[in-house]
Amino acid sequence: MNRKLYSFNGGIHPEGHKDVSSTTAIRSMPLLARYVVPLRQHIGTPARILVRAGDTVLRGQPIAAAEGYVSTAVHAPTSGRVIAVEARPVPHPSGLYDLCVVIESDGLDQAAEFLPMDWKALDPSALRNRLRDAGLAGLGGAVFPSYIKLNPGAARSLDTLILNGAECEPWITCDDRLMRERAGEILQGVAVMRHMLGARQVLIGIEDNKPEALAALRAAVVDGEVEIVAVPTVYPGGAGKQLTYTLTGRENPAGARSTDIGVQVFNVGTAHALYRAVILGEPLLSRIVTVTGHVARPGNFEVRLGTPVRDLIDAAGGALAGASGEVVGGPMMGFDLEDRSAPITKAVNCILVKDRAHFPERPPALPCIRCGACARACPARLQPFELYWFSRAKDFGKAQAYDLFDCIECGCCSFVCPSHIPLVDFFRFAKSEIWEREQHKSGADQARARHEFKEFRLEREKQEKSEKLAAKVAENRAKDAPADLQAQAKHAILQAAMERAMKTREGIAPRNTEHLPPAVEQEIAAIEARRHAAEATDH
Amino acid sequence: MFSAILVMAGIGLVLGGVLGWASIKYRVADDPLVEKIDAILPQTQCGQCGFPGCKPYAEAIAKGDADINLCPPGGEEGTKRLAELLGVEAKPLGGGLEPKPKSVAVIDDHTCIGCTLCIQACPVDAIVGAAKQLHVIVASQCTGCELCLPPCPVDCIHMEVVKEDVANWKWRYPIHTMRRVA
Numbered sequence: 001m002n003r004k005l006y007s008f009n010g011g012i013h014p015e016g017h018k019d020v021s022s023t024t025a026i027r028s029m030p031l032l033a034r035y036v037v038p039l040r041q042h043i044g045t046p047a048r049i050l051v052r053a054g055d056t057v058l059r060g061q062p063i064a065a066a067e068g069y070v071s072t073a074v075h076a077p078t079s080g081r082v083i084a085v086e087a088r089p090v091p092h093p094s095g096l097y098d099l100c101v102v103i104e105s106d107g108l109d110q111a112a113e114f115l116p117m118d119w120k121a122l123d124p125s126a127l128r129n130r131l132r133d134a135g136l137a138g139l140g141g142a143v144f145p146s147y148i149k150l151n152p153g154a155a156r157s158l159d160t161l162i163l164n165g166a167e168c169e170p171w172i173t174c175d176d177r178l179m180r181e182r183a184g185e186i187l188q189g190v191a192v193m194r195h196m197l198g199a200r201q202v203l204i205g206i207e208d209n210k211p212e213a214l215a216a217l218r219a220a221v222v223d224g225e226v227e228i229v230a231v232p233t234v235y236p237g238g239a240g241k242q243l244t245y246t247l248t249g250r251e252n253p254a255g256a257r258s259t260d261i262g263v264q265v266f267n268v269g270t271a272h273a274l275y276r277a278v279i280l281g282e283p284l285l286s287r288i289v290t291v292t293g294h295v296a297r298p299g300n301f302e303v304r305l306g307t308p309v310r311d312l313i314d315a316a317g318g319a320l321a322g323a324s325g326e327v328v329g330g331p332m333m334g335f336d337l338e339d340r341s342a343p344i345t346k347a348v349n350c351i352l353v354k355d356r357a358h359f360p361e362r363p364p365a366l367p368c369i370r371c372g373a374c375a376r377a378c379p380a381r382l383q384p385f386e387l388y389w390f391s392r393a394k395d396f397g398k399a400q401a402y403d404l405f406d407c408i409e410c411g412c413c414s415f416v417c418p419s420h421i422p423l424v425d426f427f428r429f430a431k432s433e434i435w436e437r438e439q440h441k442s443g444a445d446q447a448r449a450r451h452e453f454k455e456f457r458l459e460r461e462k463q464e465k466s467e468k469l470a471a472k473v474a475e476n477r478a479k480d481a482p483a484d485l486q487a488q489a490k491h492a493i494l495q496a497a498m499e500r501a502m503k504t505r506e507g508i509a510p511r512n513t514e515h516l517p518p519a520v521e522q523e524i525a526a527i528e529a530r531r532h533a534a535e536a537t538d539h
Numbered sequence: 540m541f542s543a544i545l546v547m548a549g550i551g552l553v554l555g556g557v558l559g560w561a562s563i564k565y566r567v568a569d570d571p572l573v574e575k576i577d578a579i580l581p582q583t584q585c586g587q588c589g590f591p592g593c594k595p596y597a598e599a600i601a602k603g604d605a606d607i608n609l610c611p612p613g614g615e616e617g618t619k620r621l622a623e624l625l626g627v628e629a630k631p632l633g634g635g636l637e638p639k640p641k642s643v644a645v646i647d648d649h650t651c652i653g654c655t656l657c658i659q660a661c662p663v664d665a666i667v668g669a670a671k672q673l674h675v676i677v678a679s680q681c682t683g684c685e686l687c688l689p690p691c692p693v694d695c696i697h698m699e700v701v702k703e704d705v706a707n708w709k710w711r712y713p714i715h716t717m718r719r720v721a
Contacts (some may be wrong), residue, residue: 098705445681447680451662
């Protein structure tokens with residue numbers, strides 16, 4: 001039990017506000033009349049729609065299938081009729097609309113047939129495909145399709161499986177309640193994960209501000225194969241890289257994945273969802289969501305995916321007077337919700353209703369005084385003040401050189417900044433600008449390659465054409481050649497015949513100077529003699 | 540005196556030989572500047588600069604025959620980067636050219652007669668189709684060059700501006716209220 005723990009650089013100790021929502025048991029929600037299910041609930045390609053307006057669906061029926069590799073399925077949260085497939089508000093920092101399936105509940109909540117998976121016997125890749133079709137994605141907030149992470153790879157170099165129950169973000173308690181109430185189910189999910197990954201050791205890291213969750217999991221562990229570790233409470237101790245370092249002392253090299261250092265990290269909520277998918281055969285239809293802050297009855301709810309935020313806040317007794325908006329996620333990394341009709345998705349772990357007392361307006365920023373407080377607080381050991389200068393000046397190359405992409409956007413720097421500079425906002429801006437540039441670059445490279453290929457193709461076609469033409473001419477000549485010979489032979493025969501005919505004609509042609517009487521011959525001879533004489537005198 | 544001249548001439552010959560050998564051995568086949576300029580250009584292949592494609596424009600810039608501010612798809616950003624590369628002053632787009640928002644061409648499938656003229660015009664082979672068959676533009680490969688618009692005999696191609704959605708949305712430059720320090 002006395003595992004050596006490592007402590008990462010910096011971190012902060014914001015006020016937890018955990019007991020606002022952690023003292024009551026997970027509540028279920030009444031069945032709603034309408035659910036709005038977005039097709040983009042995970043990282044990667046949005047799911048491909050399978051239903052049309054007018055279709056009837058059952059609870060757990062797939063309404064969209066995984067499209068491509070980094071993708072996962074989406075299911076109907078209840079039975080009813082699809083009334084629309086259209087763009088609706090979604091929980092996203094942009095406040096933009098995205099494609100959603102709107103399902104009108106029929107009130108029966110009829111389930112499709114759920115087939116449990118024989119995970120010990122099933123072929124690993126078949127099992128992973130079943131999990132993809134069950135819509136499993138990481139419920140810690142990154143919503144990366146779980147089936148990909150459950151692939152140990154050819155090298156099987158994975159030795160440590162870490163379950164993240166740290167829940168370091170203030171106000172949020174959904175993992176805490178889940179661990180307290182469903183420790184056994186989480187451990188069954190962990191057993192499946194361990195089987196799939198072949199991990200040598202399994203660690204569950206929980207911050208020591210959750211003694212009940214620690215006790216519940218420790219009580220539920222039967223075989224001692226899983227180690228429950230209490231980690232110190234420091235934000236962001238629950239970030240994947242930081243928790244890995246705390247538990248194992250291993251650090252992710254820049255740009256590397258955790259699997260490169262033999263570690264895979266899952267959220268405890270994902271383990272629970274995996275238990276449901278594998279043992280019960282039920283796809284990912286709901287998740288635990290914390291509703292806290294300025295509401296009448298804060299707490300945790302088992303929420304069907306697609307439940308509008310408005311209905312969830314109503315289930316928590318509604319927002320109190322003086323509420324000043326909602327945050328999706330926690331106060332450190334969450335974002336403001338634009339529209340309360342946006343639904344709960346796989347990524348949403350908390351709806352925090354703000355009030356002025358707890359969330360005062362951020363004071364105007366003062367110039368950076370280079371005090372270095374942000375660098376001391378940075379858990380990724382970056383120099384946020386430098387990154388801030390470069391991002392602000394849009395000098396993105398320099399920002400990248402200072403490892404902007406190792407920033408986990410935890411918000412520690414903004415939290416400690418005595419000048420109240422919104423550092424993380426600048427880093428997010430710089431990151432998305434760089435991503436766009438890279439996209440443009442790869443688009444331009446593709447366009448260049450395609451253009452060059454087109455030119456090459458045109459040139460090739462031209463050459464092929466001329467070659468064909470030349471070949472045809474040569475072929476014709478070859479065909480003509482024997483005919484020529486024949487003609488020559490014919491010509492020769494003709495010539496010979498003509499010559500022969502000429503000769504015979506010469507032979508038979510009578511001459512009017514032959515067979516003449518001697519008198520006439522004499523006369524001719526006299527005339528000739530006279531002519532010769534005349535010619536002679538002429539000369 | 541004589542030996543000194545001999546030594547100097549010898550050194551000269553040896554060094555000259557080395558230089559001559561190096562210039563053949565390490566010859567740079569292509570003008571690397573053209574490649575560098577071409578890498579900055581957006582590869583729209585639209586010809587708005589007056590050259591038949593991005594590479595010819597890059598060659599013209601490298602030779603000094605063309606100005607750096609003739610590429611509307613590259614925009615101000617592109618001009619800036621070219622200026623940086625070439626060590627000249629950046630300037631606004633010239634020649635009455637205006638940057639346009641990124642768009643893709645779309646074929647109206649009710650009007651298309653399948654004449655293949657647009658397919659021949661497309662510089663990046665982003666149009667799929669055959670004679671007397673409906674043509675379709677592969678949006679992800681379309682550079683928005685508009686070269687397919689003029690050859691279409693039935694005017695069935697139009698440009699659509701790429702809308703912002705959840706996938707291509709970017710974080711904005713933070714509105715950064717600074718307090719005045721007196």
